[in-house]
Amino acid sequence: MRMRKIAIVSAALCALFQPAFAKTISVAPGDGAQERLQEALITAEPGDIVELGAGRFTLTDGLSLDVAKVMVKGQGAKETVLDFSGQQGAGEGLLITSDDVILRDFSVENSKGDGIKSKGADRIVYHKLRVEWTGGPKETNGAYGIYPVESADVLVDSVIVRGASDAGIYVGQSRNIIVRNSVVTENVAGIEIENSYDADVYDNIATHNTGGVLVFDLPNLPQMGGRNIRVFDNIIVDNMTPNFAPKGNIVANVPTGTGVMVMANRNVEIFDNVIGDNGTTNIMVVGYRFEHKDPKYDPLPQNVIIWDNQHGRAGWDPKFRGGAEIAAAMGGSFPAIFWDGAGGASKAPIVMDSVPALSLGLTDIAADPTTAQPAPLVAATSRPTALPPIKLPEALEAAVR
Numbered sequence: 001m002r003m004r005k006i007a008i009v010s011a012a013l014c015a016l017f018q019p020a021f022a023k024t025i026s027v028a029p030g031d032g033a034q035e036r037l038q039e040a041l042i043t044a045e046p047g048d049i050v051e052l053g054a055g056r057f058t059l060t061d062g063l064s065l066d067v068a069k070v071m072v073k074g075q076g077a078k079e080t081v082l083d084f085s086g087q088q089g090a091g092e093g094l095l096i097t098s099d100d101v102i103l104r105d106f107s108v109e110n111s112k113g114d115g116i117k118s119k120g121a122d123r124i125v126y127h128k129l130r131v132e133w134t135g136g137p138k139e140t141n142g143a144y145g146i147y148p149v150e151s152a153d154v155l156v157d158s159v160i161v162r163g164a165s166d167a168g169i170y171v172g173q174s175r176n177i178i179v180r181n182s183v184v185t186e187n188v189a190g191i192e193i194e195n196s197y198d199a200d201v202y203d204n205i206a207t208h209n210t211g212g213v214l215v216f217d218l219p220n221l222p223q224m225g226g227r228n229i230r231v232f233d234n235i236i237v238d239n240m241t242p243n244f245a246p247k248g249n250i251v252a253n254v255p256t257g258t259g260v261m262v263m264a265n266r267n268v269e270i271f272d273n274v275i276g277d278n279g280t281t282n283i284m285v286v287g288y289r290f291e292h293k294d295p296k297y298d299p300l301p302q303n304v305i306i307w308d309n310q311h312g313r314a315g316w317d318p319k320f321r322g323g324a325e326i327a328a329a330m331g332g333s334f335p336a337i338f339w340d341g342a343g344g345a346s347k348a349p350i351v352m353d354s355v356p357a358l359s360l361g362l363t364d365i366a367a368d369p370t371t372a373q374p375a376p377l378v379a380a381t382s383r384p385t386a387l388p389p390i391k392l393p394e395a396l397e398a399a400v401r
Helices: 002-017 033-043 323-329 394-398
Strands: 024-027 049-052 055-058 063-065 071-073 080-083 094-096 102-109 116-119 124-132 144-149 152-157 160-162 167-172 175-180 183-185 189-194 197-202 205-207 211-216 227-232 235-237 258-263 266-271 274-276 281-286 302-307 337-339 357-359
Touching (some): 033 049, 124 144, 152 167, 160 167, 175 189, 189 205, 235 258, 258 266
Parallel strands (some): 024 049, 049 071, 080 102, 116 144, 144 167, 189 211, 227 266, 258 281
């Protein structure tokens, strides 16, 4: 059965890339693994498979791949481990800078920087991978586990990330994204979609992070105006790990006990999730309140729609300034859903969940602060027209079957 699966994956790769003389380059752990593995990644040609043997690869430096149309595959996330505990530099464990790459069936442990990063790599697949900092949550851990940035057509499927000091799975400044079937635990942010367009985040488990799922848009970046993000069919529970991000990082401001946080993004749909046991709140929608000098940046969230989520308890220990006082005034707990009021009535999220919800009524970053008035969240009775599902190239889907 395993050989049949490998044959199917290889056929999918060949169908996409149509190499003239595809080959498999096998690399086993042991003496000289660093040099042998990096050489394989350098000498691979389009259509090749770099196959990692079972066992632990003891590595002292980061690895890189800049050849397009290559698959890097191990024997399984438990069987093939790239161990960067002795890494000398501060860079990522594995860096990909080429298009049409499939990464699957191996693990990365204890990289000094990000676990696996791809930059400007279109049509990339992360499948059945594990990235972990085995010492648990620490400020000195690498920032990101799975980290595609500045890319189009990104598929993250069936990965596990633990211990990232920023985000376990982070997709930034990218377009056409699917993150699914993954488990993120003991990270600051479990899953983060930042300054990106058109993303589906579904069938994931985010637990024991500081914040489960973040949808952010930040200033001073080449791609801004994040939009069209769907977060659905996820389990987002018990995200109570104290925030261990290095000071100065934007996620260092995420309150411990946050389920889903939307900041300054637009056209965001949050539905059909199980969300609970988050001490600050299950869902928060806020504007960007940090100093910036980017005239093109819009700090307001817009068109956020929340419906049909199953809520557990929330808000018994809100970890933001003034949160405890608000909770006390509301009878001892903060509501399961809240909006800071950024943007005034015209920007109010639409909520169709039958749980306590609150607008703080803040108008400090409203579109027109002189005329904005505090406004409640908008309650609706019918499900709105949904954003269309993300469709990736068929070859990417074939690579994970």
